[in-house]
Amino acid sequence: MxxxxxxxxxxxxxxxxxxxxxxxxxxxxxxxxxxxxxxxxxxxxxxPITAALHRAVDAGMTSYPRPGGGGPLGAAYAGFAARQFGHDVDPERVVPTVDVTAGVRLALDVAAGPGALVMPVPGYSPQLAMAAITGRERRDLVVHPDDERAELDLDQLDHHFANGARALLLTQPHNPWGRVFTRAELEGVRDVVLRHGGFVVSDEIHAPLVLDGREHVPYLAVEGTAEHAVAVVAASKAFNVAGLKCAQLVTASDRLHEALVSAPMARNDSWSVLGVEASVAAYTEGxxxxxxxxxxxxxxxxxxxxxxxxxxxxxxxxxxxxxxxxxxxxxxxxxxxxxxxxxxxxxxxxxxxxxxxxxxxxxxxxxxxxxxxxxxxxxxxxxxxxxxxxx
The missing domain is CATH 3.90.1150.10 (Aspartate Aminotransferase, domain 1)
Structure with missing residues (x-):
């Protein structure tokens, strides 16, 4: 700012x-x-968002959205990520999906191998069911109520991965803790994941809402994460457009990008063309x-x-x-x-x-x-x- x-x-x-x-x-x-x-x-x-939506409705844009990644939405998010987070994102590796929860499910289904899912708790309530929905066991990474700082317990995370967990669902910034994880904390997560050949889905829906001039560090901006992580982002929380149904999956790997875009159409729930227009306006004019x-x-x-x-x-x-x-x-x-x-x-x-x-x-x-x-x-x-x- x-x-x-x-x-x-x-x-x-x-x-x-x-x-x-x-x-x-x-x-x-x-x-x-x-x-x-x-x-x-x-x-x-x-x-800017309401103006873009009026233009879209006046033009009769109530159709299916264009398939695939990149395009105006990819370019808009890449520009936003560069300005807001200092993160270099390849626009072609920005893939739309209907919302963040659906994006997390897609990433787990097509990019993460089989095995238990680690979920930091307290955690976003709809995602507590994500392990069961994707055919996995949930392993809770518990933050004790008296832990003032609400830090991730890396020893506990290491224990879960050592005992069969395959993936971590990381919400950062965190809902409901309100935490912004530091680069050092994320590097610690990376080291545990790399040690066990694990996978990370990083839900970064609240990334634009860091306060007090703090830095949001995208997980994919941490060195050594490209081949084991998918980030899920959206304009929905920061710009109040959740009902327009358009989130984005971001990768830094050709292999993971291909896994997402080659998924059957029925696996990636259809996003909204109006959501695309609103997201582009938010990312470019907001x-x-x-x-x-x-x-x-x-x-x-x-x-x-x-x-x-x-x-x-x-x-x-x-x-x-x-x-x-x-x-x-x-x-x-x-x-x-x-x-x-x-x-x-x-x-x-x-x-x-x-x-x-x-x-x-x-x-x-x-x-x-x-x-x-x-x-x-x-x-x-x-x-x-x-x-x-x-x-």
Whole structure:
């Protein structure tokens, strides 16, 4: 992020606009419930994206997308990766898919050999089922709730690979930990994987959302990873366009690229032509909006820290280095499922911790990508629910 940031580029949706636009986040709750659960932002879509979509619809672009990799989408992502991450990506090795979860599944199916899948937990809840879906056993790489930094346990990772694991599903930046892994940490992962002939699928959907000027290091930008890794990226989280269904798989190897593009059509779920247009616009024209978004999210994260200190002083929130998702430990307030308590008592919906690690108690994931006023109300309601003051 360089130069002055035009924070006015990010506009809060009104409640009525949010209910119309965010049909899952706001539509799946009753009218009196304040939603802070699913990973969507309560912000209007960036103008370059809406303009591109209007042009596409006016041109009647409701057809199948063009098959194969590269093309305008590959060039757009390669340019974005160079500017945002300093990562040199071959545009021809950018392959579209319907979304990140489908991309992870495809990479495991066609590029990783058979064997158990290592999954860091707590982890993104839909991906907890990825091992079973791809016919594998899941081996959990557990981060203990009292581990303040939430670092990957490389000894535990080595143990899993030494005992039959074949692949690691790495989410970085991490959801729900909010961690940005350093180059040294990723080099440690690489060394373990190389020692055992393993494979990595790197889910980097939150990569544009690093805060405080931190560096996102793409796993494929680490020396020695080209032949054992596929990255899955998208504009969907950073630009709020998940419903347009277009993610991308990135490789740095001819062999792995060929494995992806030669997969049967039925294995790579069809992406959306409108998603391609939106992604190209985001990657080529969205930098200023993204700068403004990161400034807004930084302010929201800092506000959340202040609000928790005031209303829930016993809460422990992992430092949020990226994303707009806060992982909050509320065990001190004595509720196994504080998300359920908050919904029942104060009509605020958060994501329960056990969705990210089965059996985990006392945790919630809170989405702070909303207005300051809504965020303050979310915390006030949460505090009233789990730590009611004596009357």
């Amino acid at each position: 360089t130069g002055a940031v035009d924070t006015a580029l990010v506009r809060d949706l009104t409640d009525d606009e949010a209910r119309a636009a965010l049909v899952c986040k706001w539509g799946e709750v009753e009218a009196d419930v304040l939603p802070a659960w699913v990973a969507e932002m309560d912000y209007a879509v960036a103008e 930098d200023a909006w993204l700068d403004a978004l990161r400034a807004r999210l930084t302010a929201q994260r800092d506000l959340l820290v202040t609000l928790l200190a005031e209303h829930l002083p016993l809460a422990r929130m992992r430092p949020v280095e990226a994303t707009y998702l806060a992982w909050i430990d509320l065990r001190a307030y004595g509720h196994d499922d504080p998300a359920a308590v908050a919904l029942a008592r104060q009509r605020v919906r958060l994501a329960p911790g056990h969705d990210y690690q089965p059996g985990l108690t006392g945790h919630v994931r809170l989405n702070f990508a909303t207005s300051p006023e809504r965020l303050a109300e979310v915390v006030r309601r949460l505090a009233s629910a789990v730590a009611p003051r004596a009357t």
